[in-house]
Every structure is written in C-alpha cells, then in structure tokens.
Amino acid sequence: LHDLGFEIGNHTQHHENVARVTHEQLTASLKHIDQRCIEHGIPQPTTFCYPGFQHSLGAVRTLEGLQFQFARRGVGPEFPDGGEGGRGPAYDPQSDHPLLIPTTGYAGPKWDFDDLKWAVAQARDGRICVLNFHGVPAVEHPWVSTSQGDFDRYMQYLKDEKCTVIAMRDLANYVDPAQRPQDPYAPIYRRLEAPRDLVANPVANPLGLNLNEHSLGWQLPPAVGKQTAFHVLVASDRQKLDANVGDLWDSGWRHSTQNADVLYRGTAMPAGAEVWWKVRIRTDISASGVFSEASSIKVAALPRPPAPPKRNASAEGGEPNYIEGKIGKAIEFGPQAPIIRIPAYPELRPLD
Numbered sequence: 001l002h003d004l005g006f007e008i009g010n011h012t013q014h015h016e017n018v019a020r021v022t023h024e025q026l027t028a029s030l031k032h033i034d035q036r037c038i039e040h041g042i043p044q045p046t047t048f049c050y051p052g053f054q055h056s057l058g059a060v061r062t063l064e065g066l067q068f069q070f071a072r073r074g075v076g077p078e079f080p081d082g083g084e085g086g087r088g089p090a091y092d093p094q095s096d097h098p099l100l101i102p103t104t105g106y107a108g109p110k111w112d113f114d115d116l117k118w119a120v121a122q123a124r125d126g127r128i129c130v131l132n133f134h135g136v137p138a139v140e141h142p143w144v145s146t147s148q149g150d151f152d153r154y155m156q157y158l159k160d161e162k163c164t165v166i167a168m169r170d171l172a173n174y175v176d177p178a179q180r181p182q183d184p185y186a187p188i189y190r191r192l193e194a195p196r197d198l199v200a201n202p203v204a205n206p207l208g209l210n211l212n213e214h215s216l217g218w219q220l221p222p223a224v225g226k227q228t229a230f231h232v233l234v235a236s237d238r239q240k241l242d243a244n245v246g247d248l249w250d251s252g253w254r255h256s257t258q259n260a261d262v263l264y265r266g267t268a269m270p271a272g273a274e275v276w277w278k279v280r281i282r283t284d285i286s287a288s289g290v291f292s293e294a295s296s297i298k299v300a301a302l303p304r305p306p307a308p309p310k311r312n313a314s315a316e317g318g319e320p321n322y323i324e325g326k327i328g329k330a331i332e333f334g335p336q337a338p339i340i341r342i343p344a345y346p347e348l349r350p351l352d
Contacts, residue, residue: 002040002041002042006167007045007047007167007168007169007170008037008042008043008045009045009047009048009049009168009169010030010033010034010045010047010048010049010068011033011048011049011051012026012029012030012033012051013028013029013030013032013033014029015051015052016029016051017051017052017054018050018051018054018055018056018058018059018062019054019055019056019058019059020054023058023061023062026059026062027062027065027066030048030062030063030066031066033045045068045169046067046068046069046070046169046172047068047069047070047071047072047167047168047169048063048068048070048071048072048099049071049072050071050072050073050074053073053074053075053076053081053103055071055073055100057184057185060097060099060100060184063099064099068099069098069169069171069172069177070098070099070101070168070169070171070172070175070177071098071099071100071101072101072102072103072130072132072168073100073101073102073103074088074102074103074106075087075088075089075102075103075104075105075106076088077188077192078102078188078191078192078221080222082110083108083143083144084108084109084110084111084143084144085105085106085107085108085109085110085111085115085144086105086106086108086110086111086115087104087105087111087115087118087119088102088103088104088105088106088130089102089104089122089191089196090102090104090119090122090123090127090128090129090130091104091127091128091129091130092126092127092128092187092293093126093128093174093175093176093179094126095181095187095190095293096181096187097180097181097184097185097187098171098175098177098179098180099180099184100184100185100187100188101130101168102130103130103131103132104119104122104123104128104129104130104131105118105119105129105130105131105132106131106132106133106134106144107131107132107133107134107144107146107150107151107154108134108143108144108145108146109142109143109145112150113150113153113154113157116131116154116157117157119131120157120158120161120163123163124296125276125293125294125295125296127293128171128174128175133146133151134146136148136151190290191221191293192221192224193221193224193286193288193290194221194280194290194291194292194293195218195219195220195221195259195279195280195281195292196218196219196221196292196293197218197219198216198217198218198277198278198279198292198293198295199216199217199218200214200215200216200217200264200277200295200297201214201215201217202214202300203215203263203264213263213264214264214269214297215260215261215262215263215264216232216262216263216264216277216279217259217260217261217262218259218279218281218292219259220259220281220283224281224283224285224286225283225284225285225286226257226283226284227256227257227259227281227282227283228255228256228257228281228282228283228284229253229254229255229256229281229282230251230253230254230256230258230259230262230279230280230281230282231251231252231253231254231279231280231281231289232246232249232250232251232262232277232278232279233245233246233249233250233251233277233278233279233291234246234248234249234250234264234266234275234276234277234297235247235248235275235276235277236248236270236273236275236276237275237276238276238294238296240276241276241277241278241294242294244291246266246277247267248266248267248269248275249264249265249266249267249277250266251265253282259281268327269297269299270299271299271300271301272299272300272301273299274296274297274298274299275296275297275299276294276295276296276297277294277295277296277297278291278292278293278294278295279291279292280292311342311343311345312343313340313341313342313343314340314341314342315338315339315340315341316338316339316341317338317339318336318337318338319338320332320337320338320340321334321337
C-alpha cells in the first residue's frame with residue numbers, strides 16, 4: 001500500500017479505547033506502530049485515527065507530546081452514530097483542533113450515495129469533507145463494509161465533481177497544524193448547540209426590483225429543545241461576519257419558532273456578489289445563543305426579468321408629489337396628499 005502511494009497512519013497496536021488506557025500504555029502502543037513502519041521502510045506516521053472513534057483530552061495531550069500533526073475522530077457527539085455508517089461535521093481548520101478532526105461521513109450499510117453527496121457538499125466556505133471507508137469489503141466487520149460496486153460509484157462521483165482528494169498527511173499542504181484552540185473540545189461543545197445545515201434560496205422577483213431577496217433556513221441540532229427565537233447576521237464579507245457585524249442585515253433577536261423560509265429583510269444584496277451569513281437560536285431549554293458556522297450566498301448576476309403587466313393607478317383630490325425613493329421614485333404623503341388607488345400587486349406579498 002505504501003509503494004502504491006497510500007498513507008500509512010497510526011491506529012495503535014491493540015485497537016483499545018484510548019480513553020481507558022494510561023498515558024504510558026497509549027505511548028507504547030503508538031511507538032510500536034512507529035517502529036514497525038520503520039522496519040518496513042515506511043515513514044513514521046504523522047497522523048492518527050482513534051480506535052472505535054473513542055477519544056479523550058488525555059489522548060490528545062499524548063498525541064501532542066509525540067508530535068502528531070493530525071488525528072481523526074468519528075461523527076459524534078455532534079451527530080448520532082449507530083455504528084453502521086453515518087453523517088458527521090465537516091472539518092473547519094479555522095476552529096477545529098487538528099488532533100480532533102471530525103469525520104464527515106463513514107461508509108456502511110446505513111450510509112449510501114445520497115449521504116456521500118451530502119458530505120461532499122459540506123466542503124465549502126473553507127471547510128473540508130473527511131471520508132472514511134473501513135473496507136471494500138470489510139469482511140471481518142460487515143457492519144462497516146462497502147461493496148466494490150458502491151465504492152467504484154463513490155470514487156467516480158468524486159472524480160466527476162472535480163474534488164481534490166488527499167490523504168490525511170497532505171492536509172499539511174493546506175492547513176497549519178500549529179493553529180489550534182486552547183481548549184481542544186471547545187469547538188465540539190459549540191457545535192452541539194449551534195444551528196447547522198444552513199440553506200439560502202432565491203425568492204421569485206417578478207417585479208424586477210433589484211432586491212435579490214433570499215429565504216433562509218437551518219436545522220436545529222439534536223437535543224436542544226424547541227426553538228423560541230432566532231438572530232440572523234448577513235455581512236458583505238467573511239471578516240465582518242466573524243466579528244459579528246451584520247452590515248447587510250442584523251435581524252436582532254426575533255421571537256419565532258420558524259427555521260425555514262425566513263425572508264431576508266436587509267439591504268439589497270449586490271448582484272453577482274458573495275455574502276456571508278450565520279444564525280443563532282434560543283430554545284425552551286437553552287438560551288446560550290451559539291452562532292452557527294458561517295455560510296455563503298452567491299447572489300446571481302441575472303438580467304432583470306420582464307416588467308409585469310402595467311396596472312394603472314389613479315389619484316383623487318390632487319396631484320401626487322414625486323420624490324427620490326430608496327428604489328426609483330416614491331410618493332410623498334402629507335396633510336394635502338391625494339388618495340392613491342392602485343390595483344393589487346400580489347408580487348409585493350401584501351399581508352392582507
């Protein structure tokens with residue numbers, strides 16, 4: 001495998017739960033694999049995978065002391081893990097500890113092609129999709145086995161999507177392993193309470209106004225209770241958003257259980273631009289309000305749609321006074337203003 005270009009990483013000698021062994025036992029188990037690699041002319045591993053996806057702060061500190069650069073964990077605790085394949089978080093080098101890299105998807109009987117596509121879609125906004133295949137097939141561990149046919153299909157999809165596919169060791173070409181949070185588990189705790197799977201969809205714009213409206217939505221993390229309020233920030237660049245500045249829209253706390261089809265109500269988004277947004281929530285059992293990871297919206301640069309049919313308006317009791325408005329012209333209403341009668345425009349989504 002090494003001669004074919006595959007990375008040989010460290011997975012310990014005995015495949016024991018690292019949270020249940022001493023520092024000395026784990027060190028000896030790791031060094032055993034290092035020595036075996038050296039005996040076979042294989043470079044000493046710089047990456048690690050936690051056996052059974054079990055990990056602990058003590059194990060992280062042991063890996064730090066042995067100069068490991070990257071270590072991979074499973075999909076939990078952020079996502080449920082039934083042990084037969086599952087979804088997990090994408091790896092965010094800006095927040096995740098490099099010795100607690102989450103698995104975005106691992107194959108098994110309960111993980112299929114749709115799950116692969118979902119995992120690959122998480123590789124955006126600087127985040128990295130981490131895939132795990134235990135065996136093709138995993139004869140001795142059928143609960144995490146992948147058939148040859150499925151594996152071929154998965155690999156073809158990665159090729160068709162022009163994904164950059166690398167081994168764990170090659171993360172060093174893209175990620176600085178020295179950049180790490182002081183508390184290795186802080187990003188995990190934040191993720192457990194933060195909204196996830198943010199989506200933004202363009203809203204139909206039949207009037208042709210330059211609003212570039214979007215509807216926003218998000219998924220609630222498990223076991224946080226029922227949403228009671230949300231707070232959305234939309235910014236013109238990532239730096240502003242990271243500083244919690246919503247220069248395009250700062251919704252403030254809005255008391256609502258709605259987490260889908262939330263209409264953007266900020267400054268008109270520039271056509272063709274990329275804007276960034278995030279959301280936090282309060283629930284009936286938690287008021288912590290942890291912001292989600294940042295997500296981008298690529299605003300379409302589309303030509304203005306055809307004008308809708310003209311609906312003639314009429315003024316009664318005088319002539320209207322036209323002034324400059326936020327979008328085109330506006331009518332100024334004062335004590336002597338006439339009554340303006342205009343047919344209904346359903347495109348303006350009137351409440352009544």
